[in-house]
Amino acid sequence: MKAWVSGPSPGLEHLDVKEIALPKRDADHLLVRVSHAALNYSDLLMVADTYQVRPPRPFVVGQELAGIVEDAPEGSAFKPGDAVASKVLWGGFAEYALVRQDMAIRVPEGFSLSQAAALPVSYTTALVALDTCARLTPADTVMIHAAAGGVGLAAVEIAAANGATIIATAGSQEKLETAKAHGAHHLVCYRDSDWVDQVKSITGGRGANVILDPVGGEIGENSLRCIAHDGRYLIVGFSSGAMQKLAPHRLLLKRASAIGVYWNHDTDAALLAGLQTKLEGLIAEGHINPLVDERHSIGNLPEALDDLANRRIQGKAVLNADASKGAWA
Template identity: 35%
Template sequence: MRAIVCREYGTPEDLVLDELPDPTPGPGQVVVTVRAAAVNYPDVLLIAGKYQIKVPPPFSPGSELAGDVLAVGDGVDFRPGDRVSATSFVGAFAEQALVDARGLARIPDGVDYADAAAFGVTNKTAYYTLRTVAPVTPGDWVVVLGAGGGVGLAAVDIAVLMGAKVIAAASGAEKLEVCRQRGASAVVDYDREDLKSRLKEITGEGGSQIVLDPVGGRYSEPALRSLGRGGKFVTLGYAAGSIPAIPLNLVMLKGITVQGMEIRTFATDYPEQLPRDDAELAQLFADGRLRPYLGARFPLEEAATALRYIADRKAIGKVVIDVSRA
């Protein structure tokens, strides 16, 4: 099979397209013929050796995929030919992927492979946050930083669906127009406008109730300052490349809650809410009420370009790699 391989830590341009042996499933495992794989910012960090968890090279990056079951090991409730989506820490950027059967989900009828591959990680991150970590009440002002990216745009979609008034903050007119089309009540170009002033102007004296921040850097503090009394600030990642220092006097004076959310530990932190959140999100997907916005698609041979697209913050919504076609 063909696969994108990280032979040593480096940049997207250091990746190679290589021929690897076809995988064989063991007990509890499934081999999937990959039709589509989604690209996420942590993939960029993983190949650079800068993610919280390091994967020793060589490895094939990619954590989200969709395709057809090719072979199964013992004790697996799937059959060859089943259409499935899957999450796996690495291995998605390949024509075949060996995955734990517990990470598989059946693709609903009428859903294509690209949507199925791109839906899971970003929408789960946003849904877990807005349903459980910082629960939204209809009418709340919800500020989403990095609103043009994968997690950000998923958060816009979900907050709108929950009845919130969403302020989408991103860089560039194209990203902001997509946010408007997805239902944002207001938009702010934080590379051209003063974020603190604009948020205060939009929300008035009451301020915002929730801030979702997958970006970090210089945008975090002005967004924090936009919160009203008792508001909640959720940090989800640092796509801007730097981890901000939060002035704790603001937290004290406004009674603000600052909390982190990471998808890998959500099940441990919220074991009772996880089944509910997953079931609700799956139903929204099956019903067609939530779909990822696919901003760009690349063939497997151009996986490095896809990763560079993410690294340089050019992506709008999700970036998908078309690995092979049915």
């Protein structure tokens, strides 16, 4: 089968398509024919050897996919022909992938496989952030940075379903309009020099009760200037390429909390099962409508990752990986 394989050294320039053996399924895994593969910022970090998960090189890259079950263990809840989406530790950018049964999600009725590929990471992360870490309530005002990105837009939809007031921030008017279309109430361009003052004005000087930040860097540092008393600042990632240097006195004076947003299936199985049930309910009620950017096929993976790194993506970047449709050409 074809797969995108890391080189012996870090860097996108060392990625290459190779013919490798079909992975062998065991009792814990499904063999899935990959139809679509989704991009995550952590893919860039893993390829650069700067992510907390560092597979031995060479490895097949890719951490999120949707596809059709080809083979399943005896007694599995899944069977050949079932449509599933899943996070994988790595190995997703290939014609076939092994999917842990406890990570697999049935594709919701009415969802395309491309939309389903957007669910396992971004929506789970947004739910962990807002539901578990922040305990968001309808009385809260939540500011969501990079609100037109994968996690940001998922968070907008989840916060809207919750009934919270949403301040969306992004780097362009086009991206802000995307966030508005998915439920945001107030729009702020964080490239404006006075964006902090804009947030204070929107909130009547109180600040945002919850701030969800996948950006980091200077945006994160300035966020504490407009956090409310007893506010919750959620650290989701560092897409700016820089970690924020938080001023502890701002947390102290506002009695605010900085909370890291992290999850994995090995330590959080019960939590994730509950959130999956909640996500299924939100989907059934019509609150979830993933925006997917399908401009690239999997054969153009390096270009797609470059678009992700340079913030040229709205919503979730999802690559067609169907070999029968020439996706690997």
